[in-house]
Amino acid sequence: MSAKSSTVFDYRYRAFLFDMDGTILNSIAAAERVWAAWAKRHGLDVEAFLTTIHGARAIDTITCQALPGVDAQAEARGITQAEIEDVEGVVAIPGAVEFLKSLPANQWAVVTSAPKALALRRLQAAGIVPPAVMVTAEDVVRGKPDPTCYQLSAQRLGVPMAQCLVFEDASVGICAGEASGANVMVVTSAHRVPMTTTHSTIDSYEQVQVQRDEGGCLRLLRRQVA
Structure with a gap:
């Protein structure tokens, strides 16, 4: 252009x-609080995982992890609700x-x-x-x-x-x-x-x-x- x-x-x-x-x-602070808790629950390397969350949709971030037995749609809804509740x-x-x-x-x-x-x-x-x-x-x-x-x-x-x-x-x-x-x-x-x-x-x-x-x-x- x-x-x-x-x-x-x-x-x-x-x-x-x-x-x-x-x-x-x-x-950033609010998003990383929510995502860090999620990553910890799923046994991920929290510090490394947090570098992947910015700018992407929650569903895409979760799907990329390819975690066995995880319903990505349900997890994304949970993340969204947690983020709505935490805007500190x-x-x-x-x-x-x-x-x-x-x-x-x-x-x-x-x-x-x-x-x-x-x-x-x-x-x-x-x-x-x-x-x-x-x-x-x-x-x-x-x-x-x-x-x-x-x-x-x-x-x-x-x-x-x-x-x-x-x-x-x-x-x-x-x-x-x-x-x-x-x-x-x-x-x-x-x-x-x-x-x-x-x-x-x-x-x-x-x-x-x-x-x-x-x-x-x-x-x-x-x-x-x-």
């Missing part, structure tokens, strides 16, 4: 598409609330691997008003890194995929954004270790602002630091 020398700041977009966990809110420490990424409020309501969406009930609970806990368009775990047959979720959100917004900017933090989500045909911005606020990426990055939304032109297109701008 773009020349190698170009960045996401060089383009105008019709819509911004946001992953949720790690991208507009930080739920769920907070917005710095600047996210204000940045999202600055966007036209019909030009952004949340595209998350979480089920809808959990997504709404975490958005509420973080003080983020849900957008009109949300694509959640129930909306797709295949989760990230499959690009269908992002393509579906663009379709619901009535915007060509090539005119969207995807905001992501996790590897599987970045791959989904790339495969969708959109440009990708990587949000690093929740990263515990640096990520090597060819994409533009921001640590927080305090570093950027959006400008809407007369034609209704959105342009991402870096804030000038005094």
Whole structure:
């Protein structure tokens, strides 16, 4: 879509598409509490297992473990309920609330691997008003890194995929954004270790602002630091 020398700041977009966990809110502590307890019950190496949970649907994470005698659907429902009940420490990424409020309501969406009930609970806990368009775990047959979720959100917004900017933090989500045909911005606020990426990055939304032109297109701008 773009020349190698170009960045996401060089383009105008019709819509911004946001992953949720790690991208507009930080739920790492809550998610890892729930998943660590699950992994321990099933005799897994908790520390190693926790590196696999971020950005993916619960059903996909559980299925990948191929545990004998485990009903993945039932276990995923249990994980979701536990996560809905535990939102302690769920907070917005710095600047996210204000940045999202600055966007036209019909030009952004949340595209998350979480089920809808959990997504709404975490958005509420973080003080983020849900957008009109949300694509959640129930909306797709295949989760990230499959690009269908992002393509579906663009379709619901009535915007060509090539005119969207995807905001992501996790590897599987970045791959989904790339495969969708959109440009990708990587949000690093929740990263515990640096990520090597060819994409533009921001640590927080305090570093950027959006400008809407007369034609209704959105342009991402870096804030000038005094």
